Amino acid sequence: MKRVPEMLPEDKKQSRRITIREVAREANVSISTVSRYLSRSGCVDKNTADRIAVAVRKLHYVPSIAAQSLRSRASKIVLLVVPDICNPFYSQIAKTVQSLLDEKDYVMTLYDSNESLQEQASIKIAQQMYASGVLLASIDIKEATIKQLIASNIPVVGLNAYQEYPFDTVHVHGSEGTYLAVKHLIMLGHMCIGFAGGTPHSMIERSRKEGYQRAMGEAKLTIGPKWILEKGFSQSDGYELGRYFSKLTPMPTAVCCANDQIALGLLAAMQERGVHIPEQVSVTGMDDIPYSRISNPSLTSVTNDSVSFAREGVKMLFERIEGTVTGPPRDVIVRHELILRASVSRPLTIA
Amino acid sequence: MKRVPEMLPEDKKQSRRITIREVAREANVSISTVSRYLSRSGCVDKNTADRIAVAVRKLHYVPSIAAQSLRSRASKIVLLVVPDICNPFYSQIAKTVQSLLDEKDYVMTLYDSNESLQEQASIKIAQQMYASGVLLASIDIKEATIKQLIASNIPVVGLNAYQEYPFDTVHVHGSEGTYLAVKHLIMLGHMCIGFAGGTPHSMIERSRKEGYQRAMGEAKLTIGPKWILEKGFSQSDGYELGRYFSKLTPMPTAVCCANDQIALGLLAAMQERGVHIPEQVSVTGMDDIPYSRISNPSLTSVTNDSVSFAREGVKMLFERIEGTVTGPPRDVIVRHELILRASVSRPLTIA
DNA sequence: CCATAAAAGGGGAACGTTACCACAAAATTT
DNA sequence: AAATTTTGTGGTAACGTTCCCCTTTTATGG
Numbered sequence: 001m002k003r004v005p006e007m008l009p010e011d012k013k014q015s016r017r018i019t020i021r022e023v024a025r026e027a028n029v030s031i032s033t034v035s036r037y038l039s040r041s042g043c044v045d046k047n048t049a050d051r052i053a054v055a056v057r058k059l060h061y062v063p064s065i066a067a068q069s070l071r072s073r074a075s076k077i078v079l080l081v082v083p084d085i086c087n088p089f090y091s092q093i094a095k096t097v098q099s100l101l102d103e104k105d106y107v108m109t110l111y112d113s114n115e116s117l118q119e120q121a122s123i124k125i126a127q128q129m130y131a132s133g134v135l136l137a138s139i140d141i142k143e144a145t146i147k148q149l150i151a152s153n154i155p156v157v158g159l160n161a162y163q164e165y166p167f168d169t170v171h172v173h174g175s176e177g178t179y180l181a182v183k184h185l186i187m188l189g190h191m192c193i194g195f196a197g198g199t200p201h202s203m204i205e206r207s208r209k210e211g212y213q214r215a216m217g218e219a220k221l222t223i224g225p226k227w228i229l230e231k232g233f234s235q236s237d238g239y240e241l242g243r244y245f246s247k248l249t250p251m252p253t254a255v256c257c258a259n260d261q262i263a264l265g266l267l268a269a270m271q272e273r274g275v276h277i278p279e280q281v282s283v284t285g286m287d288d289i290p291y292s293r294i295s296n297p298s299l300t301s302v303t304n305d306s307v308s309f310a311r312e313g314v315k316m317l318f319e320r321i322e323g324t325v326t327g328p329p330r331d332v333i334v335r336h337e338l339i340l341r342a343s344v345s346r347p348l349t350i351a
Numbered sequence: 352m353k354r355v356p357e358m359l360p361e362d363k364k365q366s367r368r369i370t371i372r373e374v375a376r377e378a379n380v381s382i383s384t385v386s387r388y389l390s391r392s393g394c395v396d397k398n399t400a401d402r403i404a405v406a407v408r409k410l411h412y413v414p415s416i417a418a419q420s421l422r423s424r425a426s427k428i429v430l431l432v433v434p435d436i437c438n439p440f441y442s443q444i445a446k447t448v449q450s451l452l453d454e455k456d457y458v459m460t461l462y463d464s465n466e467s468l469q470e471q472a473s474i475k476i477a478q479q480m481y482a483s484g485v486l487l488a489s490i491d492i493k494e495a496t497i498k499q500l501i502a503s504n505i506p507v508v509g510l511n512a513y514q515e516y517p518f519d520t521v522h523v524h525g526s527e528g529t530y531l532a533v534k535h536l537i538m539l540g541h542m543c544i545g546f547a548g549g550t551p552h553s554m555i556e557r558s559r560k561e562g563y564q565r566a567m568g569e570a571k572l573t574i575g576p577k578w579i580l581e582k583g584f585s586q587s588d589g590y591e592l593g594r595y596f597s598k599l600t601p602m603p604t605a606v607c608c609a610n611d612q613i614a615l616g617l618l619a620a621m622q623e624r625g626v627h628i629p630e631q632v633s634v635t636g637m638d639d640i641p642y643s644r645i646s647n648p649s650l651t652s653v654t655n656d657s658v659s660f661a662r663e664g665v666k667m668l669f670e671r672i673e674g675t676v677t678g679p680p681r682d683v684i685v686r687h688e689l690i691l692r693a694s695v696s697r698p699l700t701i702a
Numbered sequence: 703c704c705a706t707a708a709a710a711g712g713g714g715a716a717c718g719t720t721a722c723c724a725c726a727a728a729a730t731t732t
Numbered sequence: 733a734a735a736t737t738t739t740g741t742g743g744t745a746a747c748g749t750t751c752c753c754c755t756t757t758t759a760t761g762g
Contacts, residue, residue, distance in 0.1 A: 062479055064479065065479045065481075066419075066426065067417075073368075085436070085445050085449075086442045088437060094463070095437055098461060107476055107480065111459075112445070112446050112450070118453070125458055127413045128415065128416045130415070130416075265645060268646075290587075291586075291615070291642050293619070294586065294619030295647065
């Protein structure tokens with residue numbers, strides 16, 4: 001009895017991946033040459049180059065990042081860590097970083113550390129992926145994390161961080177932002193100024209509070225015991241802070257908020273309770289996110305130019321990745337600028 | 352003459368990576384066993400498992416995603432494509448997706464397609480990385496892109512997309528959102544209703560406009576020749592649309608906006624030109640982003656629950672990745688809900 | 703015209719995993 | 733008690749690149 005040979009001769013269940021090998025065969029050169037051509041890492045004849053290019057296009061060749069990374073111990077992947085991607089300040093950074101990376105054929109992995117609660121995990125990811133670099137826009141970085149980062153040998157740039165870190169940073173001059181805002185309020189005649197702060201004890205919050213305190217101190221104004229409340233950096237935190245300050249008696253004539261999200265939330269809460277802004281209370285924010293321009297009243301804020309942060313950060317990171325710059329940590333300072341809008345006015349003269 | 356042996360005996364320039372091999376040696380088992388333990392892909396004795404666990408911890412072993420991906424032809428990477436990460440609707444999706452993936456030990460790569468101009472590139476990335484899946488939240492997807500995706504054999508889920516696509520989708524009922532909003536305006540007595548649209552010809556814009564037209568048609572209201580203007584989905588587009596509508600004579604008594612960003616921009620522009628909202632013009636948005644709750648006046652909007660989108664999308668994607676579900680494309684519909692706020696009122700009775 | 707250098711290309715060993723197979727020992731069935 | 737299945741384990745060949753080293757060809761200079 002004759003046996004049936006095979007049921008399905010062409011048993012191609014999985015669509016095979018096109019490899020550099022097929023390209024080499026098609027272009028009639030060796031694998032090495034194709035590799036050299038693709039990575040521009042050696043010289044290859046104009047003629048052969050063209051043949052390879054044709055083959056690549058014809059076969060729809062797509063290189064395997066996994067194989068590349070494995071062999072070269074580096075991948076075209078950059079990890080961006082942010083505390084909250086929903087904060088427009090950080091989503092703008094993400095957008096800019098991504099587009100800059102795209103130009104360089106790099107890929108961006110995003111990690112939202114949830115206000116840095118899970119920043120540790122992000123580093124593990126970077127190592128797992130052979131990431132070529134990390135952009136760390138955390139609101140706070142723990143000692144242990146820093147050590148791990150240094151040990152892993154992956155270039156790191158801190159965004160909106162502070163120069164004490166042992167890697168390149170791009171940051172604003174510490175407490176300057178809130179300092180500027182509060183000085184402006186004082187100049188207008190405010191004396192009773194509250195501070196609506198973000199996540200307590202975080203590095204960013206500390207410096208923002210410090211700016212407020214410094215401006216108050218320099219003007220010899222004492223800070224009332226209930227004038228500072230720290231909650232968190234989100235809108236809803238701001239909303240709660242707004243309720244808090246609107247219940248305070250006497251109510252401050254101005255409130256300096258640690259960022260715009262807080263300020264917008266605070267604005268809403270106060271207006272809901274019938275407080276007139278800026279007639280009764282002046283409000284300042286920080287970051288100058290797009291919504292501040294169009295809020296009602298529009299929000300006086302301090303620029304914190306996310307696009308510059310991203311640009312400078314990516315630039316420095318690539319200098320480290322490509323090794324064009326070595327040596328001690330550098331830091332770039334992005335200048336603040338006070339943007340005057342409708343949420344601030346002179347205090348009503350006391351009757 | 353005695354020769355100096357070596358200048359630097361411990362010449363460890365590069366910190367060597369700990370591999371599965373070292374772990375195996377440390378735990379006194381074979382590589383295979385360690386691999387099986389780590390990937391839970393086979394049985395391993397409780398006792399040996401513990402030894403391996405200890406070794407992993409002791410050596411600070413971190414697996415190489417590159418090697419894993421290369422060998423297994425799949426990586427724990429999911430690609431999320433969004434049209435604009437700065438739109439809170441999408442940044443909320445990104446945040447939710449990332450946190451869900453984190454639970455499963457997956458990593459999220461983010462690609463901002465800039466309103467889908469560069470969506471093609473994103474697919475190449477997915478292939479390059481052996482991404483296990485793609486979450487595609489594009490405002491529009493071209494035919495060619497879809498073909499490539501299908502050919503690449505990578506599971507795809509469309510977010511906020513439409514059921515005609517040959518893959519799983521989670522979406523809202525087509526044009527329902529703007530339909531609800533406009534019906535509400537009509538019910539209040541508005542007859543002259545403008546439409547401030549997003550990126551022309553994109554799939555999402557088409558359906559939003561359709562909802563407006565359908566509601567108008569059903570109420571037998573004719574649409575004035577200048578009442579529809581499509582520009583883009585961003586705040587600044589909305590701002591320009593606001594200027595446009597505020598110059599129109601007669602001015603519509605209400606404007607339905609294709610999303611909240613547009614609405615907020617439009618609100619600002621109109622108020623700047625002295626138009627009272629809602630007394631002179633009622634405004635509706637769509638997506639119910641957080642800023643709509645706190646804008647002044649607060650914005651009437653239609654929910655477009657980004658968290659549900661993300662949850663359902665990730666769930667379906669993993670069912671495909673893990674192969675627990677096969678078969679024809681499925682689609683999950685997320686329900687809309689009209690949220691009434693202060694930006695809408697009855698039209699002033701014509702004197 | 704030879705010596706030398708530079709350009710262009712090829713061969714093969716890694717990179718760190720997992721998939722597959724083989725096999726021994728233990729548990730279960732017949 | 734033999735036959736079978738289950739559980740636990742190890743060996744080894746891929747996966748698709750790049751890197752290193754070597755050979756051949758072409759250009760350069762004295």
